[in-house]
Amino acid sequence: MRFDVITLFPEMFAPLTTVGINRRAFDSGQMTLHFTNPRDFSTGNYRRIDDRPFGGGPGMVMMAEPLAQAVKAIRAQRQDTAPVVLFSPIGQTLQHAQVQAWAASEGAILICGRYEGLDQRFIDAYVDVQISLGDFVLSGGELPAMVLLDAVARLLPGVLGDQDSHAQDSFNPALEGLLDCPHYTRPEVWEGQTVPEVLLSGHHDRIEAWRMAQRRALTARLRPDLLK
Numbered sequence: 698m699r700f701d702v703i704t705l706f707p708e709m710f711a712p713l714t715t716v717g718i719n720r721r722a723f724d725s726g727q728m729t730l731h732f733t734n735p736r737d738f739s740t741g742n743y744r745r746i747d748d749r750p751f752g753g754g755p756g757m758v759m760m761a762e763p764l765a766q767a768v769k770a771i772r773a774q775r776q777d778t779a780p781v782v783l784f785s786p787i788g789q790t791l792q793h794a795q796v797q798a799w800a801a802s803e804g805a806i807l808i809c810g811r812y813e814g815l816d817q818r819f820i821d822a823y824v825d826v827q828i829s830l831g832d833f834v835l836s837g838g839e840l841p842a843m844v845l846l847d848a849v850a851r852l853l854p855g856v857l858g859d860q861d862s863h864a865q866d867s868f869n870p871a872l873e874g875l876l877d878c879p880h881y882t883r884p885e886v887w888e889g890q891t892v893p894e895v896l897l898s899g900h901h902d903r904i905e906a907w908r909m910a911q912r913r914a915l916t917a918r919l920r921p922d923l924l925k
């Protein structure tokens with residue numbers, strides 16, 4: 698699975714492949730990351746990739762041509778039809794089902810915006826899907842790209858220590874898409890609080906039934922929209 702990232706700041710991605718359990722996805726070669734800097738496709742002495750917006754107003758806009766050249770260069774290397782993804786506050790909010798689909802895909806070309814965003818003509822001509830992290834504005838698309846890559850990496854076989862871990866997580870269709878249940882660990886009493894007795898019973902069926910009831914109750918209370 699190959700992800701190409703178009704970014705002005707490839708150095709931001711270093712922790713993704715070097716820190717924590719997810720780096721296994723990259724160490725094993727299950728996922729590969731390739732970076733392309735649109736500045737390498739800019740022309741002129743100043744290697745500009747942005748300019749002032751037509752119509753006036755604050756900020757700068759990423760120019761279409763260096764981005765288009767970057768996509769073409771990547772396509773020539775990949776020789777596939779992997780979709781072009783733009784991270785943007787106007788996109789569809791990222792959901793677990795999409796992450797699962799990406800984890801079973803050939804990868805994608807991810808574009809990290811900066812400044813006020815990208816020239817709309819490039820978006821119209823090259824972008825297949827726009828993904829948002831939520832209703833807030835970040836200064837760049839690098840963090841959203843890392844969020845997607847992190848979420849995909851942990852779903853790949855052998856990445857998590859225990860293969861069942863992500864099957865038990867929130868939003869998993871195998872558990873009706875519910876929120877995760879509460880977890881407890883040693884000591885049995887902490888600051889006067891005890892652990893639900895059923896979890897100490899060693900009774901696998903009762904524990905599972907308790908966990909499922911907790912998932913349903915928590916989801917009904919915190920995210921009733923998920924029950925629909």
Ligand SMILES: C[S@@+](CC[C@H](N)C(=O)[O-])C[C@H]1O[C@@H](n2cnc3c(N)ncnc32)[C@H](O)[C@@H]1O
Nearest residue numbers: 784785786810813814829830834835836837838
């Ligand atoms: C400062 S933002 C541009 C915001 C844009 N002018 C707007 O108001 O929608 C710069 C870049 O950060 C990224 N970005 C910011 N917020 C985001 C979000 N919530 N989800 C995904 N990407 C985001 C996008 O790539 C965007 O092009």
